[in-house]
Structure formats: structure tokens, C-alpha cells
Amino acid sequence: MPRPAAVDLEAAYQASGVGPVLEQLDRELVGLAPVKGRIREIAALLLVDKLRMDLGLRAQPPTLHMSFTGNPGTGKTTVAARMADILHKLGYIRSNHLVSVTRDDLVGQYIGHTAPKTKEILKKAMGGVLFIDEAYYLYRPENERDYGQEAIEILLQVMESRRDDLVVILAGYADRMDRFFGSNPGFRSRIAHHIDFPDYSAGELMAIGERMLAAQSYRFSPAAREAFARYIVARMQQPHFANARSVRNALDRARLRQAVRLFEGRARDLTAEDLMTIDASEILASRVLGAPAA
Amino acid sequence: MRLTQGTFSFLPDLTDAQIGAQVAYCLRNGWAVNLEFADDPHPRNTYWEMWGQPMFDLKDPAAVMYELAACRKVHGGRAYIRLSAFDATAGWESLRLSFITDRPAEEPGFGLERQEAGGRNIRYTARSYAANKPVGERY
Ligand SMILES: Nc1ncnc2c1ncn2[C@@H]1O[C@H](COP(=O)(O)OP(=O)(O)O)[C@@H](O)[C@H]1O
Ligand SMILES: [Mg+2]
Numbered sequence: 001m002p003r004p005a006a007v008d009l010e011a012a013y014q015a016s017g018v019g020p021v022l023e024q025l026d027r028e029l030v031g032l033a034p035v036k037g038r039i040r041e042i043a044a045l046l047l048v049d050k051l052r053m054d055l056g057l058r059a060q061p062p063t064l065h066m067s068f069t070g071n072p073g074t075g076k077t078t079v080a081a082r083m084a085d086i087l088h089k090l091g092y093i094r095s096n097h098l099v100s101v102t103r104d105d106l107v108g109q110y111i112g113h114t115a116p117k118t119k120e121i122l123k124k125a126m127g128g129v130l131f132i133d134e135a136y137y138l139y140r141p142e143n144e145r146d147y148g149q150e151a152i153e154i155l156l157q158v159m160e161s162r163r164d165d166l167v168v169i170l171a172g173y174a175d176r177m178d179r180f181f182g183s184n185p186g187f188r189s190r191i192a193h194h195i196d197f198p199d200y201s202a203g204e205l206m207a208i209g210e211r212m213l214a215a216q217s218y219r220f221s222p223a224a225r226e227a228f229a230r231y232i233v234a235r236m237q238q239p240h241f242a243n244a245r246s247v248r249n250a251l252d253r254a255r256l257r258q259a260v261r262l263f264e265g266r267a268r269d270l271t272a273e274d275l276m277t278i279d280a281s282e283i284l285a286s287r288v289l290g291a292p293a294a
Numbered sequence: 295m296r297l298t299q300g301t302f303s304f305l306p307d308l309t310d311a312q313i314g315a316q317v318a319y320c321l322r323n324g325w326a327v328n329l330e331f332a333d334d335p336h337p338r339n340t341y342w343e344m345w346g347q348p349m350f351d352l353k354d355p356a357a358v359m360y361e362l363a364a365c366r367k368v369h370g371g372r373a374y375i376r377l378s379a380f381d382a383t384a385g386w387e388s389l390r391l392s393f394i395t396d397r398p399a400e401e402p403g404f405g406l407e408r409q410e411a412g413g414r415n416i417r418y419t420a421r422s423y424a425a426n427k428p429v430g431e432r433y
Contacts, residue, residue, distance in 0.1 A: 095353045116346065123361070127354020158360075165356035 007051045018043055018089040025082050030211065031204040032075055038195045039079070039086065046090045063192040064092055064167045065159055067135075067181075069174035070197025073245030076171045077131065079197075083169065084129040093167055097128035103137040106151040114147040118154045126165045135170035135187075136180035156186045200243050205232045209247045213278065218255065223280035227289070235288050254282040295403025297335050300376060301393040310359065313377065313395055317355035320379040325390055326350045327358050328380065329365050333373040333432045334425045335401070342376065345369075362395060371399045372433045398424075398433035 013019060022043060026036060045062070052058050064087065068076040081098045088096035101121055108114035122130065132138070138155075140146040159168050170177070170187065174196060181188040200208065206229055213219055220228060228250075235246055258278055262270060285291050298304060308316070320327050327349050330342035345365040349358060358377070365375055375396035380387040402423035409417040424432040 094356075097353050119361075120347075123349060123357030124351055124353070126352070126357040126360065162356065162360065165354065165360070 007054055009047070009051060012051055013047060016047060016089050016091070018047070018086055021082065021085050021089055025079075028211075029075060029078065030207045031200055032079070032197065035075070035079060035195055035197055038193070039083070042193055043086055043090065046087075046092060050091065061092075061164060063163065063190065065191045066167070066169045066193040066195060067177060067191050068169055068171040068195050068197060069177045070171075071173065071199055071243060073243030073247075074197035074199060075244060076197055077133065079195075080129060080131045080169050080171070084167075087129065087167060093129065094127040097125075098131055099125040099128065100131040100133065102133050103148065103151075106132070106155075107138065107147050109147075111147075114150040115154060118151045122154070122158050122166065126162070129167045129169060131169045131171065134172045134176075136172055136176045139180055139184055141183060152184065152186075156190065159190045202229070202232050202236065205236075205244065205247050208244050209251060212248060212251055216255075218251075218276055218278055220278050221280060224254075224278045224283050227280045227283035231283050231286060231288055238288065250283075250286065250288075251278075253286070254278050257282040257285055295401055297374065297394065297397060297401055299335075299337065299394060301391055303394060307397070308393070308395065313362070314355040314359055316391070316393070317358045317377070320391060321352055321355065323379075323381065323390070324383070325379040325381050326387070327352065328378045329358070329361055329375060330378065331365060331369045331373045331375045333398075333429065335374060335422050336404075336420065336425065342374075345375070348380065366396060370396055373398060400433065 022036075022040060025039065029036070046064075049058070049062050053061075066083070068080065070076055077100060080100070084093065084096045084098045087093045099121065105121055106114070106118045108117050132155075138148040138152050140148055155168065158166065170191070172180070181191075206225075209228060209232075210220070210225075231250060232247070235241055235250065255278070261279070261281065262274065283289070296303075302308060317327060329345040331345055332339060332342035346361060349361070352358065362375070362377070369375060373396075374394055376392060376394045378392040379390045381390045382388075404420045404422050407419040407421055409419065411417050
């Protein structure tokens with residue numbers, strides 16, 4: 001088959017269907033401007049690479065393994081799932097599935113347990129994306145007999161020799177990932193894209209919370225919105241703050257309190273409005289805002 | 295003598311691309327795929343050694359090709375390797391597809407022995423030449 005003399009980038013972009021995925025990412029995820037920017041760059045690079053390959057300009061497929069660094073609840077897992085979609089649309093992986101694991105899924109308890117466990121996970125992820133959360137737990141330098149090393153070796157080998165079959169995304173806290181890469185240069189050299197996930201601002205967390213509620217057909221009363229804004233600022237100062245995840249957990253508890261309130265006032269009829277609305281009392285009952293433990 | 299067991303055995307050996315396409319078909323149907331090997335080709339030797347566990351919940355044939363490559367590294371050219379696919383939708387695992395992916399470099403075939411029994415009866419025994427040698431030296 002003769003090679004085309006020219007390629008149509010716009011047509012290739014339209015045909016890939018990646019545009020709507022990027023727009024959806026923009027629309028559905030609050031904030032994350034640097035992450036979205038990097039993903040656009042990667043998508044552009046991959047699209048252009050595909051066209052270059054079509055023109056015979058380059059034979060080697062690009063390395064796609066990535067690392068996502070950031071604090072808990074900053075959207076790493078969520079974005080990884082979107083990444084699988086993007087890579088699938090661009091034709092770099094064959095299915096858009098994400099297998100999300102941590103150390104315990106890969107590393108065994110006794111001699112001979114680790115290799116089959118790691119390989120089993122790798123096989124399940126093949127064709128798609130393997131997401132390894134808190135990847136640094138694989139490496140325990142304080143224990144020289146640690147089976148994590150065995151998992152690391154198999155991973156490195158597959159990341160290199162099976163680049164067409166699977167994309168690996170490593171995730172975790174930035175400083176720990178840095179140290180992990182420092183002591184495992186094999187990973188560093190196999191990872192093409194490092195993306196850093198910033199913490200959310202209070203305003204962004206508020207917007208995330210409202211979106212989470214809307215997605216479940218709930219909404220704040222005006223007083224509740226004001227209380228939740230105060231809640232976020234207070235929660236950010238406390239230990240174990242986990243960005244959007246803390247928001248999700250707080251809203252889950254608020255829904256529970258709302259249900260209890262409605263249940264206790266069940267003598268009167270409820271409107272859809274009643275069933276949808278989170279009141280200030282549901283937020284103010286939180287210990288974060290100084291309410292006594294229930 | 296070419297061993298003819300399982301599907302496709304009267305065709306030329308499948309290429310890796312063709313094996314991958316068969317696996318893709320199995321996975322699309324939700325079947326679990328399994329690799330086995332044997333160095334005793336007798337047709338009644340139905341229980342071959344398993345290469346690892348049966349593979350469930352795979353999304354892509356590359357996973358099976360990865361194991362097949364590992365199995366070949368150990369047994370390639372010195373044993374038969376077959377791929378089987380099992381369907382559990384009925385509540386039990388039933389075999390849907392089974393074919394030989396790899397065979398030894400040389401297949402010496404079978405000798406037919408006739409035992410003369412009482413009343414001019416003949417009892418037949420098929421004996422594979424390879425299985426006359428000890429395990430590990432057969433191919
Ligand atoms: N930018 C965002 N916009 C909307 N929801 C978000 C955003 N970031 C995270 N979330 C939500 O917060 C929760 C935690 O996110 P997750 O991706 O698991 O974070 P991480 O993997 O970094 O710990 C998920 O329920 C996710 O949907
Ligand atoms: Mg996560």
C-alpha cells in the first residue's frame with residue numbers, strides 16, 4: 001500500500017473521537033488546570049505520533065507509562081480512568097479498561113506467591129491501563145527479603161517488553177514517589193509522562209461538592225451552602241484532610257443526617273423539594289464545626 | 295506422524311496472529327482460557343499438565359499470548375501445548391474450544407500392537423513411540 005503524501009490532522013482528530021473525551025474531562029472535573037493542560041499535550045503528541053507513523057516517519061511506538069503525583073483525593077484515580085478512555089480513542093490501547101491495584105494485590109505472603117500474583121494482575125490489565133496506587137509501598141528497602149522487589153522486577157520487564165499491550169500508571173504522594181524513583185531508576189527511565197495533581201482551593205472543593213450533590217439529585221439550602229463553605233475551610237486545617245474525598249465523605253454523612261431528620265418528622269408529607277434539600281443543620285452537626293460528638 | 299487432536303488439527307499450525315484471534319473470540323464469549331502441555335500424545339491421555347491456573351476475567355488476548363510465550367520457553371519443541379476455553383454460563387465449566395498451538399519438532403507417531411487372544415480374537419494397543427522413553431527425554 002503506498003504511503004499517503006500528506007495527512008489531515010483535523011480529520012484525524014475528529015475521527016479519533018478524543019475531542020469529546022477531553023471536553024468531558026474539562027466539564028466534569030473542577031479545577032485541575034495543569035493536569036488538563038498536560039493531558040491535552042499528551043493527546044496532541046500521541047495524535048501527531050500516529051500521523052508520523054502513518055507517513056513512515058517513525059517506527060517505534062512511544063512510551064506511554066505515566067506517574068501521577070499528588071495528595072489523596074486530588075483526582076488521580078478519576079483521571080486515570082479518563083486516561084484509559086483517551087488512549088483507547090487514540091488507538092494506543094485496545095480496550096478502555098483500568099485495573100486499579102495497590103501493593104497487596106501484587107505482592108505475596110510467602111516464597112513463590114508473588115510472581116503468579118503479579119502476573120495475574122498484569123494479565124487482567126493487558127489491553128488497557130494498570131493503575132498502581134501508592135506505588136512506593138512496593139519497595140521496602142528496610143527489609144532486604146521483601147517480596148516487593150520480585151513484583152518490581154516483573155513489572156519493569158513487562159513495562160519494557162510489552163509496551164504495546166499495557167500502559168502502567170504509578171500514583172502516590174509526590175515526595176515519596178520522588179524517593180521511590182530515586183531508588184528504582186528502572187521505573188524512572190520507563191516513565192514518559194509525570195503529571196502533578198495540585199491540592200484544591202476551598203472554592204474548588206465547594207464546586208466539587210455541589211457537583212457531587214447534583215449528580216445524586218441533592219442540593220444545599222442557601223444556609224447549608226454557607227455552612228459547608230465554612231466546613232471546608234475548617235476541614236482543610238485538620239489532619240487526614242483528603243481533598244475531594246473528604247468532601248465526598250462529608251456529604252455522605254450529611255445525607256445520612258438529612259434522612260434521619262426527614263424520618264423523625266415523618267408525621268407530615270414530604271415534597272420532592274424536601275427530599276432533595278440538605279439543610280444547614282446537617283452540616284452544622286459536624287464535629288469539624290465544633291458540634292459535640294453525636 | 296502429525297497428531298490430530300482438537301479443533302484445527304487438520305490445518306497447518308496456526309500463526310500467533312491466528313491464535314490471538316481465536317483467544318479474542320473466546321474472551322468475547324466470556325470463556326476462561328487455559329494452557330496445558332503434555333509429552334505423552336496418546337489420545338486417551340486427556341489430562342494434560344496445566345500451565346499455571348486457568349485465566350479468568352481477561353480483557354485482551356495479549357495476556358494469553360504472554361503466558362503462551364512463557365510456556366513455550368520451557369516446553370516449546372519438547373512437548374505439545376494446547377489451549378482450551380471453558381464456558382461457565384451453565385453453572386459449571388464446559389469445554390468449548392481446544393486446539394494444539396505447539397507440537398514437538400519431530401512427531402514419531404504410534405505403533406499398533408496386535409495381541410492374539412483366545413478364539414482368534416485380536417486386541418489392539420496403540421503405543422506412542424515417544425512415550426517409550428522416560429519423561430523428559432521424549433522429544
Ligand atoms: N476535580 C474534580 N471534580 C469533581 N470530582 C472530583 C475531582 N477530583 C476528585 N473528585 C472526586 O473525588 C473523589 C476522590 O478522587 P480520586 O480520583 O479517588 O482521588 P485520588 O485517586 O487522587 O486519591 C472521587 O469520588 C472523585 O470523583
Ligand atoms: Mg486514588
